[in-house]
Structures are given as C-alpha cells and as structure tokens.
Amino acid sequence: MTTFTFSSEHISGTMTSPEVKLRVSECRIEFTPYKKEGKKARTKGEFGFDSIDSNTLKKITHSYTPQFTDTYTPINDIGNDVYYTPWLSLAINKEVKLALNIEKLTKQLNGKITIEGDSNGCFIIECYDKSDKECTDVKTAKYIRIKCLKTSVSPTQITLKVNDIVAGAINIHHPKTKQVNVRWYYVGQGEDSLKQLDKSIKIPKLKQWLKQAFNPALIHVKLVNSEAHIIDLSFTKKDDFYDDLKKLINNYTANQENKELTTLEPHNGLFFTKLDIQVDKKNALIDIAKKEKWHYNLNDEIKKYKAIETIANCLTIESKKELPPKLNRRKSYVDSLKELQHTEAGEDNTVHLLISNISSYSTDSGGILLNGGVAKTGHNTANVFFGNGAALENYKKEKECTIEYTPEVELPHELMHCLGLKDLHNAQSQLGVSFEKGKTDNYMDYDNTKKHTQKQQWDILHNSSFTY
Numbered sequence: 001m002t003t004f005t006f007s008s009e010h011i012s013g014t015m016t017s018p019e020v021k022l023r024v025s026e027c028r029i030e031f032t033p034y035k036k037e038g039k040k041a042r043t044k045g046e047f048g049f050d051s052i053d054s055n056t057l058k059k060i061t062h063s064y065t066p067q068f069t070d071t072y073t074p075i076n077d078i079g080n081d082v083y084y085t086p087w088l089s090l091a092i093n094k095e096v097k098l099a100l101n102i103e104k105l106t107k108q109l110n111g112k113i114t115i116e117g118d119s120n121g122c123f124i125i126e127c128y129d130k131s132d133k134e135c136t137d138v139k140t141a142k143y144i145r146i147k148c149l150k151t152s153v154s155p156t157q158i159t160l161k162v163n164d165i166v167a168g169a170i171n172i173h174h175p176k177t178k179q180v181n182v183r184w185y186y187v188g189q190g191e192d193s194l195k196q197l198d199k200s201i202k203i204p205k206l207k208q209w210l211k212q213a214f215n216p217a218l219i220h221v222k223l224v225n226s227e228a229h230i231i232d233l234s235f236t237k238k239d240d241f242y243d244d245l246k247k248l249i250n251n252y253t254a255n256q257e258n259k260e261l262t263t264l265e266p267h268n269g270l271f272f273t274k275l276d277i278q279v280d281k282k283n284a285l286i287d288i289a290k291k292e293k294w295h296y297n298l299n300d301e302i303k304k305y306k307a308i309e310t311i312a313n314c315l316t317i318e319s320k321k322e323l324p325p326k327l328n329r330r331k332s333y334v335d336s337l338k339e340l341q342h343t344e345a346g347e348d349n350t351v352h353l354l355i356s357n358i359s360s361y362s363t364d365s366g367g368i369l370l371n372g373g374v375a376k377t378g379h380n381t382a383n384v385f386f387g388n389g390a391a392l393e394n395y396k397k398e399k400e401c402t403i404e405y406t407p408e409v410e411l412p413h414e415l416m417h418c419l420g421l422k423d424l425h426n427a428q429s430q431l432g433v434s435f436e437k438g439k440t441d442n443y444m445d446y447d448n449t450k451k452h453t454q455k456q457q458w459d460i461l462h463n464s465s466f467t468y
Helices: 035-043 054-060 066-072 191-200 203-217 242-255 274-279 306-315 325-337 388-398 407-418 455-462
Strands: 027-033 048-050 061-064 087-089 095-104 113-116 123-128 143-148 156-162 165-173 178-188 219-223 229-232 350-356 361-364 367-370 373-375 381-385 433-435
Touching: 027 035, 035 095, 048 203, 048 455, 054 061, 066 455, 087 455, 095 123, 123 156, 165 455, 178 191, 178 203, 203 219, 203 407, 203 455, 350 407, 361 388, 367 388, 373 407, 381 407
Parallel strands: 027 165, 087 165, 178 219, 178 229, 178 350, 350 381
Antiparallel strands: 027 095, 048 087, 061 433, 095 143, 113 156, 123 143, 156 165, 361 367, 373 381
C-alpha cells in the first residue's frame, strides 16, 4: 500500500493514488479564521489567510489553470469535493486562532485525530474547546492556536489525520519578514491644497493602512521620511518664467491641431491650457478649491497617457538653460505620470508614493467612476489621486450615490503595482487564473471591497526587487 508523507520542508502534490481511494477518511476538517475577532484580525493584517473551494471558483472566475489550483495542494478523497489546502501566513512570535470545522463522513468518528507535519519544531500548536480550555482530543476542539517560533524559506504543511488517513491540512508561509522603503510626498497646488492633504493624512493612519495591506505578505513598509515631502505645482505672475510660459501655452494651443488637449475639461491644474489662463487671471493654474467640479475625461487616450505626453512636450521649453525649479518639479510629476521616471529599482530600492490633491474621475448617466491612481507594475513611483474624496462629496450633493472613497485601500493598491502585482482581472499570466472583475475582496480587484491578498501574490510581493 502506498504511504504519503508530508514534509515540513516541502509540500506534496495532489493525492490521487487508486490505493488511497480504498481508504476513506472518517471526516473532513476545514480551517477558517476563528469568530468575528479572527476575521477582524485578518483584515487588520495580523496574519494572512487564503482559501478556495470548487463552488467559489465557479462563481468568481472565468477560467483557471493548474498553476493556480496547485498552489493549494489539492487532496482528493476527503469527501465528495476536492480539498484545497488553505494558506496561512504568520510572522515569527505571532499567533493565530483558526476554527476547526469537523464534518463527519461516516456514521461514527471512531479514530483519533492526530496533528502532524511540524518536524522542525517551528510552531506551538494547541487545541481548545468551546469553553476556551485546552484539550488533547481534537474531536472536541472548536479552534486551534498556532504560534510561529521559527522562520523557514520553505513552507510547512500541517496535516490532521484519522487512523493515518488525511482529513485536513493547512499550509503555513513563514519566511523572514522583509522590508520595503517608501518615500512619500504631498502633491498639491498652493498652500491650502497642501494643508488639506496634511489634515486628512497622518503618519499613524498611513502606517496602519500599509500594515494591514502588506503584513500578510510578511513585508514591513518603512516610511523613510517622518513628514511628507512637498511638491507645490502652483505658480503665479511673480515667478520669473510666467510670461514666457504663458506665451508658450498660448502659441501651442492656438497652433496645434491635436484635439486631445483642447477637448479636455481643465483638470485641477494638471492640464494648463489656454482656457486655464483665461479663467484664472491671477494664477496660471486652476484653483482646486474653486474648480473642484472639473475632472478628467477618462477616455482611452487619457488612459494611455497621450494627453499627458502632450502636456509634457508643451513644458519642454526650447532652451539650453535648465528649467526653473518650480517648473521642473511640475515636469517631474508629469513625467512620473507618463511612467518614464524609473523603470526598475534604484540603488536604494526606494518606492516613491505621490499623494496628490488632484482628482481623477469620469461621469455619465450611469454615475461616477473614480480612478484611484497611476502606477506601473515593477516601477518605483505610485501616484494616488486623493482629491477624489472631495470630488465625490461634490458629486453626492447633486446626485444620489452609494460609492465611498477609500484611500486606505487605494493607496496600497498602487504600491502593490510597484512591487510587482497586476490588476486581478488582468493577472492570468501571473497567477494562472482569470477572475471576474469585482467578484473578490482582493486588493488588486476593481469595484469591490478590498481586504485581502492571495498566496501567489504574497510570493510576488515578498520577492520584489524593492524588498530586502
């Protein structure tokens, strides 16, 4: 008879031997976060938990390959459905409670349930009954407590067996925690705009957002600056280059035949066209506080940065002298939106997070669509349009809308792009699965409630060129 063993160093593949099929498990044991407190702790990023089942796969995916399902080391012959082994991520000295859901598959559950697989002593594993008392009989246990004592490059698989037959298992991801350095900036137009950002975002809040998003991948996000760097995009007639710039813009907009620029509504100062100057005689740029209803026209051309490229070309003054500092900051910001700033990790592996008081959204008869930010997979600059919050508030004053602005998840979404993740609905080549948009609670999904990430994403984030 074939015997299958589960190593703490390497995880076995699918169990499909005909000899095993002759032996039927007396029960099927599933793991889930324990009660509301466990679900809340998971959402806060205190641990990572990732599970799938056949019914869920049918509901949320267009298609999937063995690359995806094999991640969950499927086990056959535990009940009528394939048993996909869930994943737990746990940092050293951290612990978690997981509910044990024991389903009887035979009339009697006579055999003793044993817990195996931790041959290297990486964990403390204890079972507790409904009265929170430790118990030695797993059959009476309501939850299991797991504490990580040692890290390991390879994952550990813990199995629960009845009469030496596998009834359940859990894979534990517990490598050393890595770090990523993030330098953060406020991008605004004038003092009032920048003050509004500072009022809305505080260091403790920002750290909490990043912790709950990246901890499950065992990544610590270090903010390298204690206060935000300031990028002020405004300028006035007092600036020495104002007249030259005004003349340049007037000539450009009057002579160019590219309608992509002229058909855009002015957008909080990011695009400064002839219309911007006509509207605001005092400042060359639009004042965000007074013109917040103006917004992006999110058509295909804008998504592809054609309009932004047009503006960047407009800013390139044909002169051998360097750009004035204020104008150069603006051009650097526009260049970052063009995704031309950096194509790979720099020497210090720092990711730059630009939190701007600029809004990016479109409206039609169906409602409002927010564009949370811009970042290219693997690049080191993430732009977040924090001005969407004010734009949404103004929209709600005129029309009914249930959408909420959620910077606490939009911001990590863009940073995850920098560390290598693709949007979930476009991640077939990366994850081996095609998800329906908005059907998951994944950080990289769209039109959803973002809470969690998956095991394959943990690996991509953890192994990013920006982590160390």
